[in-house]
Amino acid sequence: MNIKGTLPLLIMQCVSYEAKHGYQIAQQIKQKSEGVLDFKEGTLYPTLHKLQANGYLKSFSEEIKGRTRHYYQLTSNGAKFLEEERKEWNQVVKAVSLALEQSI
Amino acid sequence: MKSSKRQNEFSHWLDHVTDNIIEPARTQTRQELENHYLDTTEEQLARGVSVQEAHILAMAALGDAGEVALEMQSVHFSARRALWVLFACLAYPISLFVLQSMYKFLSFQMITIIATIITSIIIVFVVLSIKKLLQPFHGDLDRPIQLLFFSQVMWALCPIISYIIYGELPLMNNQGGVYLNMSTLGSAILNVAMLISELLSGTACIWLGGKLLRQQSKLIFVSGIVLTIIGLFTIILCAMIVINNQLAAAVISSLNYVLVTIVLSLLGFFFFRVFSHGYHPPMETAS
Numbered sequence: 001m002n003i004k005g006t007l008p009l010l011i012m013q014c015v016s017y018e019a020k021h022g023y024q025i026a027q028q029i030k031q032k033s034e035g036v037l038d039f040k041e042g043t044l045y046p047t048l049h050k051l052q053a054n055g056y057l058k059s060f061s062e063e064i065k066g067r068t069r070h071y072y073q074l075t076s077n078g079a080k081f082l083e084e085e086r087k088e089w090n091q092v093v094k095a096v097s098l099a100l101e102q103s104i
Numbered sequence: 105m106k107s108s109k110r111q112n113e114f115s116h117w118l119d120h121v122t123d124n125i126i127e128p129a130r131t132q133t134r135q136e137l138e139n140h141y142l143d144t145t146e147e148q149l150a151r152g153v154s155v156q157e158a159h160i161l162a163m164a165a166l167g168d169a170g171e172v173a174l175e176m177q178s179v180h181f182s183a184r185r186a187l188w189v190l191f192a193c194l195a196y197p198i199s200l201f202v203l204q205s206m207y208k209f210l211s212f213q214m215i216t217i218i219a220t221i222i223t224s225i226i227i228v229f230v231v232l233s234i235k236k237l238l239q240p241f242h243g244d245l246d247r248p249i250q251l252l253f254f255s256q257v258m259w260a261l262c263p264i265i266s267y268i269i270y271g272e273l274p275l276m277n278n279q280g281g282v283y284l285n286m287s288t289l290g291s292a293i294l295n296v297a298m299l300i301s302e303l304l305s306g307t308a309c310i311w312l313g314g315k316l317l318r319q320q321s322k323l324i325f326v327s328g329i330v331l332t333i334i335g336l337f338t339i340i341l342c343a344m345i346v347i348n349n350q351l352a353a354a355v356i357s358s359l360n361y362v363l364v365t366i367v368l369s370l371l372g373f374f375f376f377r378v379f380s381h382g383y384h385p386p387m388e389t390a391s
Contacts, residue, residue, distance in 0.1 A: 022136050023143040040167025041144075042121070045136050046175035049129070053179060053240030061132075067142075068135045 007039060007047050009089060012056060012074060012082040019060070019073035022048060048072055056081050113163065114141055120169040121176060127382025129180045141166065181237045186379035189233045192226045193372030197365050213273050217263050223364070224260040228253055230371055231312070237383055238319065248311035255304035262298040266291070274298035275345060282353035284345050303342050309335030323374040330367040334360055 014025045025048075026041045051057045056078030062069050074082065118137055122130050141162050148158035166172070199222045203215050210218075235249050266274045274295045275282055284299065286292040309331050316328030337356050344353040 021139070023140050026140070040165070040171070041140060042137065042166035042169075042172035043175055045133060045140075046172065046179045049133075049176075049179045067139055069139065070132060070136050 006089070007044070008051055008056075009082070009085045010037070011044070011047060011051060011072075012078055012085070015057065015072050016074050016079065016082060019071040021069045021071050025072070051078070111159070114138075114159070117163065117166065117169045121173045124173070124182045124184055125176055125180045126183050126186065126378055128384055130382070133176065133180075137166065181233075181378070181383065183379050185233060185236070186375045189230055189375040190372050190379065192229050193368040193375070196223065196226050196368045200361070200365075213263075213267055213271075216273055216276065217267055220263050221260050224256040226368070227364075228256050230368065233375070234316075234324075234371070237378065238324075245312070245315055248308050248315060251304060252308035252312060255301045255308055258297065258301035259305060262294055262301060266294045266298075270294075275302075281350050282341075282345060282357055283348060283350055299342055299345060302338055302345075306335045306338030306342065309338060311335075321374065323370050323377070327367050327370045327374070330363055330370065334363045334367065337363065 010029050011025055014020060014028045020028070022041075022044055026039075026044055029037055029039075048057065048059075052059055052072065055075060057072045058075050059070050059072050062071065118134055121137065122133050125133060144162035144165050145158045148161050149155065153161065200219060203210075203219050203222075206215060231249055231252055235245050239245050263273050266272060270288075270291060272285070272291070274291070275284065275298045277283060277285075285295050313328045313330075313332030313335055316324050316331060319325055319328065337360050341353055341356040341360065344350075344356060
């Protein structure tokens with residue numbers, strides 16, 4: 001399923017409890033959605049960088065086993081934005097469900 | 105052999121995605137994508153897939169290089185854009201010089217209109233580029249830039265409208281003297297609109313200049329000082345126009361052209377450095 005429009009929301013949810021790097025975020029989205037939500041993983045990074053540029057995420061680097069890992073975590077602005085986006089998403093889901101029920 | 109061929113394919117993919125991004129975003133993006141590729145390959149190998157197939161699956165998971173490159177360039181400042189800003193900064197004094205030498209072929213009004221349009225386009229492009237480069241790291245540049253954008257559009261439109269309707273330029277007589285023409289209602293409206301655009305432009309320059317003073321780059325800091333001076337001069341220019349001190353207004357107006365040339369030269373040099381060395385903002389680390 002194409003999740004391009006909802007990718008920022010899913011990313012922010014993934015890093016809301018602990019900092020994660022890109023691969024961990026991609027795996028968590030796939031695992032939590034039981035493989036339904038699939039996306040081209042290269043596009044994850046421009047989205048991460050955009051969220052960071054907008055102040056919703058912050059990043060830090062760590063050297064692990066000779067590789068430089070870049071971890072992302074939610075900022076307080078990001079937490080507020082996530083809450084708003086989540087509410088909006090729930091409204092959309094509710095509205096679409098209602099519309100589908102009515103058409104049946 | 106085959107594995108090395110796959111590694112080469114990935115290197116080409118990575119180059120395609122990151123070639124046009126400036127440092128340090130380029131290095132970070134390369135590290136992230138390389139780690140992602142290696143993680144996926146390792147995961148596939150752990151599942152018992154052959155080395156060759158693991159590389160193919162890892163490449164496929166990353167997606168089309170062109171699509172990722174386009175998205176990257178929409179987020180990060182590109183080296184190509186830095187070069188365009190440098191050209192724009194150089195184009196300003198050159199275009200003014202070329203226009204000055206065209207009095208034989210074009211009327212004074214037409215030359216002024218063309219100069220105004222070129223100046224507005226260059227200023228808006230340079231300022232939007234500063235925003236694109238600095239906003240992610242320093243933020244808070246939106247409002248002064250919006251004000252400057254609005255004032256520049258107004259500043260460029262007023263002479264065009266005035267020339268089309270009345271065959272004259274606002275805040276200017278036929279000899280280039282600066283004054284407030286209130287002879288007809290239409291002229292008065294356009295003259296006041298032009299004066300307001302100058303005031304807004306001056307305010308925006310002081311506001312933006314103040315913000316640039318907080319930047320760590322020395323070139324941007326000095327540009328901030330010059331921009332603030334331009335803003336102050338522009339406001340003084342408005343006051344001189346209102347009190348009809350034509351000589352002072354003409355002097356300040358000419359001085360402002362010189363200062364704009366200076367600030368664009370500084371910014372041109374800054375963007376040349378961005379093009380050649382990238383832009384390294386102060387590091388922010390999360391605890």
